[in-house]
Amino acid sequence: MKKLVVFALIALLSLAMVFAAGSSEKSEMNKLDKIKAAGKLIVGTEAQYAPYEFKDANANFVGCDIWLAQQIADSIGVKLEIVDMSFDGIIPAVTSGQVDIGIAAFTATPERAEVIDFSSSYETSTQYLIVKAGNENVYTTKASLKGQKIGAQKGTNQSQIVKNGFPESELFELAKYPALALEVQNGNIAGLVADQAAGESIIESSEGKLVKANFTFDPEDGAVGTKNAVIQKGNPELVAAVNEVIDRVVADGSFLEEFNKAVELAATLGL
DSSP states (O other): OHHHHHHHHHHHHHHHHHHHHHHHHHHTOOHHHHHHHHTEEEEEEOSOBTTTBEEOTTSOEESHHHHHHHHHHHHHTSEEEEEEOOGGGHHHHHHHTSSSEEEEEEEOOHHHHTTEEEEEEEEEEOEEEEEETTOTTTSOSTGGGTTOEEEEETTSHHHHHHHHHOTTSEEEEESOHHHHHHHHHTTSSSEEEEEHHHHHHHHHHTTTSEEEOSOOOOGGGTOSEEEEEEEETTOHHHHHHHHHHHHHHHHTSHHHHHHHHHHHHHHHTTO
8 A cells, every 4th residue: 555655646746847847847937939839920010001010991090010020920920919909008919928028110219229229220200290181381499389399109219209308398108199180270280390201191191181391300319219119128139030030031121122012002092
């Protein structure tokens, strides 16, 4: 009887060691290996920012950033899963592991680099100050914007540009650009700041109600920025896999080609 008990204990200990080994192996997997094991790449984005990420007439996710996400998933050998969320929620979702990476026309900034890692850049863009038609020669300097409200999407680089570069103006933040555009059209705020591609899309969809102000941003205000994917810190393998794709599509011109296609598609949708 005692021998049976001993054998039973040995068997239980052996099983425990097997499970422990399996658990340890899983815990030692890096982020890239976990994505491969799961069979999918989960990408966080904010799909109201044409031409980078938006939805077509059939509610499909489209845009040059979505195309880029698909290239990364294909390169890793997994399916792509897009999670649409508020822009200011993407970086927290990346850092917490809710999503694997964030692709939403993120501009690389020192503040963001403290909490996340950036991929290689895939585009460089400047900023537009978008105002109500007729005001393009009214708001041409920082002095002319003194005491005025300037709009920016919450959590964006544009928000920081307004906050840091326009101390005598009032930052007005909303979660979505279409809502900000309406505030400008209705005269509730003087203008809004958006990067060039998104700015042109906003102006195009306004049917002549919005225009680019004859305003030049100071370089020190962060007016020129790069577009990068954001990745949870401490995952060099995943960063390398993402960079391999980005470096390739930038070098061969395919990202630029998809960017131009996205601009055309957004225009047909009135975005």
